[in-house]
Amino acid sequence: MPQPIEFYFDFTSPYGYLASEKIDELAARFQRQVKWRPFLMGVALQATGAPVLTKVPLKGDYALRDFARSARFLQVPYAHPARFPLATQAAARAYYWWHDRDCQAARTFAHSVFRAYFVEGSDVSDLGVLLELAERLGADRDELSAALQSQALKDRLKAECEAAIARGVFGSPYIIVDGEPFFGVDRLPQVEHWLASGGF
Amino acid sequence: MPQPIEFYFDFTSPYGYLASEKIDELAARFQRQVKWRPFLMGVALQATGAPVLTKVPLKGDYALRDFARSARFLQVPYAHPARFPLATQAAARAYYWWHDRDCQAARTFAHSVFRAYFVEGSDVSDLGVLLELAERLGADRDELSAALQSQALKDRLKAECEAAIARGVFGSPYIIVDGEPFFGVDRLPQVEHWLASGGF
Numbered sequence: 071m072p073q074p075i076e077f078y079f080d081f082t083s084p085y086g087y088l089a090s091e092k093i094d095e096l097a098a099r100f101q102r103q104v105k106w107r108p109f110l111m112g113v114a115l116q117a118t119g120a121p122v123l124t125k126v127p128l129k130g131d132y133a134l135r136d137f138a139r140s141a142r143f144l145q146v147p148y149a150h151p152a153r154f155p156l157a158t159q160a161a162a163r164a165y166y167w168w169h170d171r172d173c174q175a176a177r178t179f180a181h182s183v184f185r186a187y188f189v190e191g192s193d194v195s196d197l198g199v200l201l202e203l204a205e206r207l208g209a210d211r212d213e214l215s216a217a218l219q220s221q222a223l224k225d226r227l228k229a230e231c232e233a234a235i236a237r238g239v240f241g242s243p244y245i246i247v248d249g250e251p252f253f254g255v256d257r258l259p260q261v262e263h264w265l266a267s268g269g270f
Numbered sequence: 271m272p273q274p275i276e277f278y279f280d281f282t283s284p285y286g287y288l289a290s291e292k293i294d295e296l297a298a299r300f301q302r303q304v305k306w307r308p309f310l311m312g313v314a315l316q317a318t319g320a321p322v323l324t325k326v327p328l329k330g331d332y333a334l335r336d337f338a339r340s341a342r343f344l345q346v347p348y349a350h351p352a353r354f355p356l357a358t359q360a361a362a363r364a365y366y367w368w369h370d371r372d373c374q375a376a377r378t379f380a381h382s383v384f385r386a387y388f389v390e391g392s393d394v395s396d397l398g399v400l401l402e403l404a405e406r407l408g409a410d411r412d413e414l415s416a417a418l419q420s421q422a423l424k425d426r427l428k429a430e431c432e433a434a435i436a437r438g439v440f441g442s443p444y445i446i447v448d449g450e451p452f453f454g455v456d457r458l459p460q461v462e463h464w465l466a467s468g469g470f
Contacts, residue, residue: 120326128440132453139450142470143460240328253332256456260343270342 074103075261076246078234080111081158081194083242084137084148087184089255091146093245094177096258100265106169106177108162109234110227111155111242120240122155140255147189156187156195160218163227164200167217168209179207274303275461276446278434280311281358281394283442284337284348287384289455291346293445294377296458300465306369306377308362309434310427311355311442322355340455347389356387356395360418363427364400367417368409379407 075097079086090106097104124130134150141148161183168176182203186192192199197218205211217223234244238251245252245261250269252261263270275297279286290306297304324330334350341348361383368376382403386392392399397418405411417423434444438451445452445461450469452461463470 120329126440128435128438129453132438132440132451135451136453136457139460139470143463235328238328238332240326240332251332251335253329253336254456256454259459260339263343270339 072102073248074105076105076107076237078107078109078237078239078242078244078246080242081108081161081180081183081187082155083111084150084188085140085255086242087188088141088144088146088148089243089245089258090181090184092144092255092258093243096262097265102265106165106180107230107234108158108165108180109231109239109242110158110162113231113235124154144255147185149189149191151187151191153193153195156193158195159227160197160200161194162230163218163223164204164214166226166230167214167223168204175207175209179204179209182207272302273448274305276305276307276437278307278309278439278442278444278446280442281308281361281380281383281387282355283311284350284388285340285455286442287388288341288344288346288348289443289445289458290381290384292344292455292458293443296462297465302465306365306380307430307434308358308365308380309431309439309442310358310362313431313435324354344455347385349389349391351387351391353393353395356393358395359427360397360400361394362430363418363423364404364414366426366430367414367423368404375407375409379404379409382407 075093077089077093079090093104123133126133137150138148165176165180165183168179183194183200186199186203187194192203194200194203197215201211201215204214237246241253243253243255245257247261247264248269250264252258252264275293277289277293279290293304323333326333337350338348365376365380365383368379383394383400386399386403387394392403394400394403397415401411401415404414437446441453443453443455445457447461447464448469450464452458452464
């Protein structure tokens with residue numbers, strides 16, 4: 071049985087969001103599973119020395135236009151959030167908390183966080199907003215709230231980020247298929263070709 | 271009659287080379303012309319503060335793999351050159367020298383420079399190599415050699431680079447279709463969709 075596709079992303083990444091709306095369906099066409107792995111791009115950006123994309127002269131203005139156009143191209147709803155980028159530690163920790171209990175529910179929560187931010191413009195760095203989203207999907211608000219304060223969950227996310235960097239992940243989305251890395255939602259056609267051909 | 275598509279590139283850019291092998295054919299399917307505009311990425315990189323891609327930690331190793339894989343994906347021959355990147359002032363100046371005389375011959379020369387570098391591994395920063403390539407395509411070697419020393423041709427390239435930056439060009443390839451900018455060979459599917467739909 072083939073290994074699952076690994077999907078690394080940051081909840082504040084527009085291209086990560088776009089990929090999140092496509093990756094499972096793409097993988098399913100090739101009878102493949104996807105492991106979702108949120109991480110903190112800030113950690114990777116420290117490693118590469120890269121600034122936040124939208125703050126780069128020239129490139130920043132282009133990026134804002136490209137986020138929206140790429141969303142239309144992929145037919146995914148998108149409204150660039152007024153607050154951008156956001157801190158995503160809490161969202162990523164909540165994901166891993168849920169993942170250890172129910173990995174399918176965690177995926178539904180991840181979609182809900184992405185859509186709340188990139189469609190409705192909700193501030194998903196806000197703990198209240200996150201707890202509200204989680205509660206609506208059936209989480210125990212008090213239990214999650216307590217877990218988010220715990221050192222164990224902080225350590226868990228730290229370990230996931232370190233593991234991501236160790237695998238070479240430097241941005242979002244970063245997709246690994248049978249050891250082959252693909253960076254960017256614009257690499258999905260190559261991912262598809264790779265899955266169809268068993269490499270090329 | 272629609273405006274030509276503008277195609278900005280640097281002769282040392284692998285993704286620029288890949289786009290150069292596809293852009294004219296793509297445009298022709300929509301009865302569009304392409305204006306080729308070599309520029310110096312070093313000037314744009316100064317503006318954006320970005321380092322050379324292959325020297326970025328993590329991202330550099332990925333880039334080398336992605337150049338070759340993207341070439342296979344697009345079915346374009348590619349062998350990453352031992353000397354990379356190269357200074358491309360002379361190649362770009364030779365292009366503009368030729369362009370002012372015969373724009374079609376200049377395009378053939380541009381293909382020849384790209385392929386010499388990215389297929390045969392020739393050092394196209396070397397004046398002798400460039401003059402040889404030009405002579406084989408029918409240029410007067412002495413005339414081109416003299417022109418490459420002239421202030422007029424240096425000023426011409428400088429003006430082209432300044433014009434590119436003024437239009438927002440920050441990397442290679444950078445393609446403008448009816449005012450809409452597309453960065454990267456991976457945006458060719460969006461360029462195609464744009465041409466087919468008149469915007470989206």
